[in-house]
Amino acid sequence: MRKKIISGLVASVFLISSSCQTNPVTGKKDVMFMSESQEIALGKEADPQIVAQFGLYEDPTLQRFINEKGQQMAKVSHRNNLNYEFKIVDSPVINAFAVPGGYVYFTRGIMAHFNNEAQFAGVLGHEIGHITARHSAQQQSKSILAQGGLLLGMILSPTIAQYGQEVSQGLGLLMLKYSRDAERESDKLGVEYSTKIGYDASEMADFFTTLQRKQEEGGQAIPSLLSSHPDPGDRYNTVHQLADAEQRKQNLTDPKVGRNSYLKMIDGLIYGEDPKQGFVENSVFYHPELKFQFSIPSGWGYQNTPQQVQMGPKDGSAVMGLTLVPGNSLEEAAQQSLQNYGLQPVESKQVTVNGLPAIAVVADPQQQQQQQQQQQQPLRTLTYFIQHGGNIYSLMGITTVQNFNNYFQVFSSSMQSFKVLSDPDKLNRKPERISIVTVSKASTLAQALRSHNMPDNRHNELAVLNGMQLSDQLPAGTLIKVVKK
Structure with a gap:
């Protein structure tokens, strides 16, 4: 053992010296x-x-x-x-x-x-x-x-x-x-x-x-x-x-x-969430371009990117994600997706979600016996594969086997809320954009924001956006940022 340790030290010294x-x-x-x-x-x-x-x-x-x-x-x-x-x-x-x-x-x-x-x-x-x-x-x-x-x-x-x-x-x-x-x-x-x-x-x-x-x-x-x-x-x-x-x-x-x-260069820049990429309102996720909506579990946080929507409780005990999956049919998409994730179906059935064809699958990681020896809490998933508008969507919930029964209803309620988006207000929602305006007369930033019809409850946010304090005195002709749709 002593020889091995010395050999290891020599090898480490050589590696470090040759890597300078x-x-x-x-x-x-x-x-x-x-x-x-x-x-x-x-x-x-x-x-x-x-x-x-x-x-x-x-x-x-x-x-x-x-x-x-x-x-x-x-x-x-x-x-x-x-x-x-x-x-x-x-x-x-x-x-x-x-x-x-x-x-x-x-x-x-x-x-x-x-x-x-x-x-x-x-x-x-x-x-x-x-x-x-x-x-x-x-x-x-x-x-x-x-x-x-x-x-x-x-x-x-x-x-x-x-x-x-x-x-x-x-x-x-x-x-x-x-x-x-x-x-x-x-x-x-x-x-x-x-x-x-x-x-x-x-x-x-x-x-x-x-x-x-x-x-x-x-x-x-x-x-x-x-x-x-x-x-x-x-x-x-x-x-x-x-x-x-x-x-x-x-x-x-x-x-x-x-x-x-x-400031003139960023006039018209999209500010905040872009609705066409999907947005959340009152715990419901809406996607105007793909024309679907579904409910996010109460109290869960979310992150939206062009590739997927991820959701989860603050304690990290579960996670749920929505993605597009390839496939010419629901069956092909489900089989390929589970294979890609290394999941073995435990139970599978064809269902209908608000008039849309779907497959619901409970699945565990493959070689479950080996995983149980390696980790105390093996995982289990519930996935709904839903067909809509020429696309197939995967809504997958992941938690431990121990917590699965507790989260099953939370997962399935959210997945079964998936439906076609038809509300014109949501379909036609426009993003907010930076608008560069000119202060017409000497005033404070707060006064200038009010003169451009910015609501008082957003004044602090806009002060930060402008890198100013609301009490800052602005000469006439100063350019400032406001936000408009």
């Missing part, structure tokens, strides 16, 4: 188990999946803008050899993210909340920074080393083995610490890159204030210790200091902000 690569940003040697070619391959594989998951937001003007600024910034980055791609995805969530190899994505939700070109440029630089500093590769490598260290420690120390779960949780916090360090490094790179193409990087700090207000508005603020991103308030001061220093370093005396030009 120069970080393009810092110039220092980092342990990396992912080559640049692997990063590029990973990005190429992930990109179509991301596009399929969210869909692209079709706006040629905005797409041209982010590509132009992205390519301009890529040239001044630490990895200008990569072929970068920049895309706007059709999601109301406020987010921007990057994958290895040069792929950067902005949601239409974050594009709606920027209030000038400089804020966008700062976040663009931040995301490019994740790519240039190879943060994904670093994270993967650190995770491999940490887990390897944990396993080795369990072999050498019975005490560590006894508290393996607690140690693993500690390693989870360590990984979050690495991630927060990566975020801080990307903030610094975002300041550097956006300043290099002439923008006022301090505006990125102001956007962090918008993020913080959105968190507080939704009651979803996350303690800094358990968040993979540094606290927005903490980042505000740091980024302002970095921006001042970078402008002096680059001798940038008149940095660009581009407020009015940016």
